[in-house]
Amino acid sequence: MANSNHTTRRTVLGLAGGAAALVIVRPADATPAMLQAAIRNVVGEANVRAGKVKLDIPPLVENGNTVPMTVSVTSPMTADEYVKSIHVFNEKNPQPNIGNFYLGPRAGRAQISTRIRLADSQKVTAIARLSDDTFWSATADVVVTLAACTEEAI
Amino acid sequence: MPSALINVPKKARRGDVIEIKTLMSHIMETGYRHTASGDVVPRDIITSFTCRFNGTEVFRADLYPAIAANPFITFFTTVTESGKFEFEWIGDKGFSETAQASITVE
Numbered sequence: 001m002a003n004s005n006h007t008t009r010r011t012v013l014g015l016a017g018g019a020a021a022l023v024i025v026r027p028a029d030a031t032p033a034m035l036q037a038a039i040r041n042v043v044g045e046a047n048v049r050a051g052k053v054k055l056d057i058p059p060l061v062e063n064g065n066t067v068p069m070t071v072s073v074t075s076p077m078t079a080d081e082y083v084k085s086i087h088v089f090n091e092k093n094p095q096p097n098i099g100n101f102y103l104g105p106r107a108g109r110a111q112i113s114t115r116i117r118l119a120d121s122q123k124v125t126a127i128a129r130l131s132d133d134t135f136w137s138a139t140a141d142v143v144v145t146l147a148a149c150t151e152e153a154i
Numbered sequence: 155m156p157s158a159l160i161n162v163p164k165k166a167r168r169g170d171v172i173e174i175k176t177l178m179s180h181i182m183e184t185g186y187r188h189t190a191s192g193d194v195v196p197r198d199i200i201t202s203f204t205c206r207f208n209g210t211e212v213f214r215a216d217l218y219p220a221i222a223a224n225p226f227i228t229f230f231t232t233v234t235e236s237g238k239f240e241f242e243w244i245g246d247k248g249f250s251e252t253a254q255a256s257i258t259v260e
Contacts, residue, residue, distance in 0.1 A: 066222040093220050094186045100216040101229070107213065108171030108232035115222040117184070148184075148222075 035089055038096035039127065042087050043135045048127060053086075053138035055126045064118040064148035071101075073110035073128040073136070083110035084129045092122040105131075117148035156180065158253040160241060165258045166233045174205065174213075175228045178243045178251060184219035200225055200245035208237040217245075233259050 039048070056070040073083045082105040088098040101112045110128070118124070121143045128136050161175035178200065185197025197219065205213040212231045225243075241253045 090220060094184070095218055095220065097216075097218040098220040099218060102214040103229070104212065106232045107230050109230040111230060112215075113226075113228040115226050117220050117222050 032091060032096075035091050035096040035125075038089055039087075039125070042100075042127065042129075046133065046135050048135040048137050050137055050139075052130075052136040053126050053128050055124065055138040055140045057124055057140050057142055059141065060143045060145075061118070062145045064120075064144040064146055066115045067118055067142065067144075068113070069116050069124070070111065070113040071126045071128075071138075072112075073130075075110045075130065077105060077108055077110055079105045080131070082131045083107070084131055084133075086110070086112055087127045087129070088116070089125045089127070090116075090118065090122055091124075092120040093118065098124070118142060118144045119147050120144060156243075156249070156251045158241065158243075158251060160239075160253050160255045162239055162255040162257055164256075165260060168234060168259050169232065170259075171230050171232050172257070173228060173230055174239065175226070176203070176205075176241055176253075177224060177226045178203075179224050180243070180245065180249070182217075182219065182221060182223040182225065186219065198246045198249075200243050200249060202242075202244040203227060204242045204244075205229070205231075206240045206242075207231065207233075208235070209240075212239075233257060235259055 052074045054072045061067050071086050075083045083103050086101045089096050090098055098116050103110060123139050123141055125137055125139045157179050159177040163172050166172050180200050181198060183195055183198040187195045199219055200217050203215045213229045215227060217225060236259045239255045243251045
């Protein structure tokens with residue numbers, strides 16, 4: 001009896017979580033719960049819309065240990081209208097977060113570049129928080145030939 | 155030995171938007187790898203990067219194990235006066251490094 005209650009509760013919670021994820025992130029691909037949780041952690045209950053963000057990442061990479069990535073956001077970057085932060089997430093690494101980048105009006109241009117690790121072929125999502133606290137996103141598919149993280153350390 | 159590479163233009167005009175490129179040598183051990191004997195290699199990453207201009211924060215980043223070894227970060231900033239950029243990397247195992255670069259604004 002106790003066991004069946006437990007299962008029911010878990011199922012209900014899982015469904016609720018899934019439904020919330022579908023509402024928050026479009027396009028609604030079947031992405032793991034960890035990614036959704038990490039994104040909710042940043043955006044809260046806010047709606048994330050597709051657009052304004054440009055995610056530059058090679059569609060096919062040979063080596064997942066170092067993948068160049070540039071995120072830029074369309075914004076005038078004035079004192080009234082600017083990008084507060086850029087958050088980058090992945091779908092299949094052991095951890096959903098890649099990095100958080102905090103900008104401000106004096107950045108002048110809302111663009112950051114770095115090099116990331118990808119443990120598998122997967123989606124990478126960048127979300128920007130604007131000064132009016134709206135969230136915008138872009139998602140890119142990356143095919144990885146040699147995965148990061150999996151090799152043995154010597 | 156940790157070492158930083160910083161690329162900041164030496165001169166700019168007032169109001170220019172300049173690009174800053176930074177690279178810090180660091181292994182960025184993820185904490186998800188195992189040795190041949192099956193032991194987990196403990197995490198050792200840079201967790202935070204900050205850039206200040208004349209004492210005011212202009213850019214900050216939280217880094218995770220998904221950032222590649224020797225973190226390379228580029229970003230932009232508007233320059234309004236001559237001064238000094240200070241860069242700071244903080245990480246696991248007490249890692250803390252700084253670097254500086256000056257710019258002349260005409």
